[in-house]
Amino acid sequence: MRVLAALSGGVDSAVAAARAVDAGHDVVGVHMALSRNRDQFRTGSRGCCSIEDAGDARRAADVLGIPYYVWDLSERFEQTVVADFLAEYEAGRTPNPCVRCNEHIKFEALLDKGVALGFDAVCTGHYARVEIAEDGTRSLLRARDVAKDQSYVLAVMGPDRLARSMFPLGDVPSKEQVRAEAADRGLAVSAKPDSYDICFVADGDTQGFLRDRLGSRPGPVVDAEGAVVGEHDGAYAYTVGQRKGLALGRPAPDGRPRYVLEVQTSSNTVVVGAAELLTVRELDGDRAVWFDPAPEPSAWFGCSVQVRAHGTPVEARARRTAAPAPGSASEDGAHERVEVHLEDGLRGIAPGQSLVLFEGDRVVGQATVTASRR
Structure with missing residues (x-):
């Protein structure tokens, strides 16, 4: 297959690309430039998308012997991820920009452009698994390394884009093994710190960023x-x-x-x-996406629900419905919604958060929280 490997400049994406090469695919590396005012260097492990990261991605591609390109997606990133981030906070909601980046950039702009150029799939360093059934149905599953699992932020992609995605690190037992593999391959990023915080708020001061933009x-x-x-x-x-x-x-x-x-x-x-007023037992979600096989409309089913990237899943019952939730941020009424009843409740759920439904390790679907009730 012709595979487009997203190279962030970190160790995970570099090893994922290396594994795609080892699998015999025709691999091309691409670094997504997401900011037009990128700092030359990161501050430790804060942020990403710096000129330093682009250089690290190029050096990894050189070691792997694959072509390398930089795609300027900064305008798309500003118009979708950053604009959504500001609009959601301004509306009193709490967004997850990593979810929106996966939705609008990595598995929309990048994948769609790659397909238009003749690539069969996009390869990333996300920690998640793809399981293919005998009938060809693909399921998104949690990574073997639960501590690094990223299925929560990938659930927004839906089944169509999952069919053109590769996650070579899904079965890796630990991040330490990835670093060791990178060192064995001669990749200089083997000891590079993981990035964290919001990539476009590299100093970690989210309130300061919002105040600068919103006044x-x-x-x-x-x-x-x-x-x-x-x-x-x-x-x-x-x-x-x-x-x-x-x-x-x-x-x-x-x-x-x-x-x-x-x-x-x-x-x-x-x-x-008081703290006890934060516990809720019912959630409404909108902009729902479902993976195959999708649950039947209106039928309640048992599942576990996760509302934070590294949160603990809790037992619940859920059902999908066709009508948009009251106060929905959906752009039209065609989006599905989901209703969730939590068995033991959850604390501190904000509108705008992403809720992901699981059956065991398999992702059933994803939606954006619109309302919660005690």
Whole structure:
């Protein structure tokens, strides 16, 4: 197969590309330039997409003996991932930019362009498995290394793009083995730190980034009874479940910590309260995508639900429906939704988060949280 290997400049993508070469595929490496104002160097393990990363990707391609290109996807990245990030926070929701990057950049812009150029598949260094049934149906499964599993952020891709995706690291038992393999292959990135935080907020100051882009918008912080207990500089900078940085003017009557319960963008108000008020038992999700075999519409089924990239799955019942959820951010009414009943509840779920449904290790589907109820 002709395979387009996404080379980020890190160790995972380099080893994944090497394994694709070993498998006999005709591999071409490509680095996605996602920012037009990239710093020359990363700060330790913060961020990615720097000029340093592009150079590391080129050197890895040279060692592997494969062609290498840089594709400028910065405008697409700004218009989709960054714009969505700002719009979601401004609307009082909490987005996951890695999910949107996989949706709009790695498995839309990159894959679609690759297919148009005659490539059969895209290869990435994500930790997830693809299982192919006798009838050709492909399933997305958790990685063997549960600690590195990335099926949560990949679930948004859906079955069609999964059919053109390769994840050679899915069966690797540990990241240490990947680093050892990279060193054995002579790849200089073998000891390079993993990137973390939001790639376009390389200093890790998400609130500062939002304030620079959205401006100062002072407003009240109130308790669950509506009494003003503090002030904020912009409701958009807060998320459900947040405890730190509230700067409350007076303590709670019982002296216990308070958490963000709700962000009311219409009134520019942040509502805080006790920890027990964060636990919810019902979730609504929109923009749902389903993997084959998809569950029957309207039929309840047992599953586990994960609402954070490295969160613990919890037991639940769910069903798919065709109508958009109330207050949905969907662009049209054709998107499916999902309803979820949590067996034991979850704490601090914010609209905008990605919820992923599993049956064992298999991804059933994914949706964006629109509402939660206690």
